[in-house]
Amino acid sequence: MDIQRQIPASFDRVQRTQYGYNAKQVDEFMQRARVSFESPQSAARAVKSADVRAVSFDPIKGGYAAAGVDAALDRLEDALARRERDELVAERGEDVWLREIGRLAGMLRGRLHRPDGQRFRRPAKAKARSYNTTDVDDLCHDLIGYLEEDKPLSVDNVRRAVFRPAVGKDGYEESQVDAFLDRVVELMAAID
Template identity: 80%
Template sequence: MDSKRQIPAAFERVPRSEYGYNARQVDEFLQRARVSLETPAAAARPIKSLDVRAVSFDPVKGGYSATTVDAALDRLEDAFARRERDELIAEQGEEAWLRQIGQLSATLRGRLHRPDGERFRRPAKKKTRSYNTRDVDRLCADLIGYLEEDKPLSVDNVRRAVFRPAVGQDGYEETQVDAFLDRVVELMAAID
């Protein structure tokens, strides 16, 4: 075997002039995730669905395509969420799982039922980037429909939600909205 022969990339790469995810970081994370998923007892630091949702990679020219990596991470997060649900049910019973889901759902609904324009904090600084309140409130209305009226909504719709930018008090604080949506994804991944 030729020692200079390259192993094919796990994901498609962007052109060398464009930025993508650092391939080494992606490969290392996915290897750790594979071990955690397939043989959890062998994992030095077990990975959970929250870790998959929170992972980030440095941008590099010619790196992996963010779109394809993100899609793979979404599937991986779903797999971890299913396993976490199954483990909880096996250890503590379905009632414990339903209680956990109910508590998270109640917390999220409390914020969802706030009036439009008042669901999240406004940035304290005038020039701080924020999210357009109407866009966020529209997604919140969709979430109420999903949680309370059985209207269809994909977890990927929440993961891929894009909001128009606002500045300062004209929008919702980005970090608070993002943290809330992380919990929504956690709930939806556990339910679906």
């Protein structure tokens, strides 16, 4: 697998008056990922697909354009997830991988099959930002179709899901929805 396709040498920058990702932070992470990908045994700490999913960069004027960096991170995460799957299958067998996928899918299905409006917690604070319950529930219906009915759904649709804002108990708690969607992305990246 060609790492250059996953991580370009540089990224486009936004205008000096606009905010983008901190270029130094992006470059350092991408270099660490490149070393980890090309020669994992020489990396101080191997970069895993979960690390790519969790990374964030400070906003800075004149930084890297988010769209290009995010697209590279998505490709990198997918490549690492495939490699992690292949390594697990090689070390412990396909049955172990299938059991792990089944366990994770079962956990996710439990929440997905809750009634609309009841899938996630409501924020404890009355004025806290939250996600529109209908938008989140609609994505959950799409996920049920993907997991149980073989309906097509791209992992990028989940990564890029945008929900209308809600306030307090009118919506779902953002952090819980985000954590759930991270696990969904982990599952989809391992399957695809």
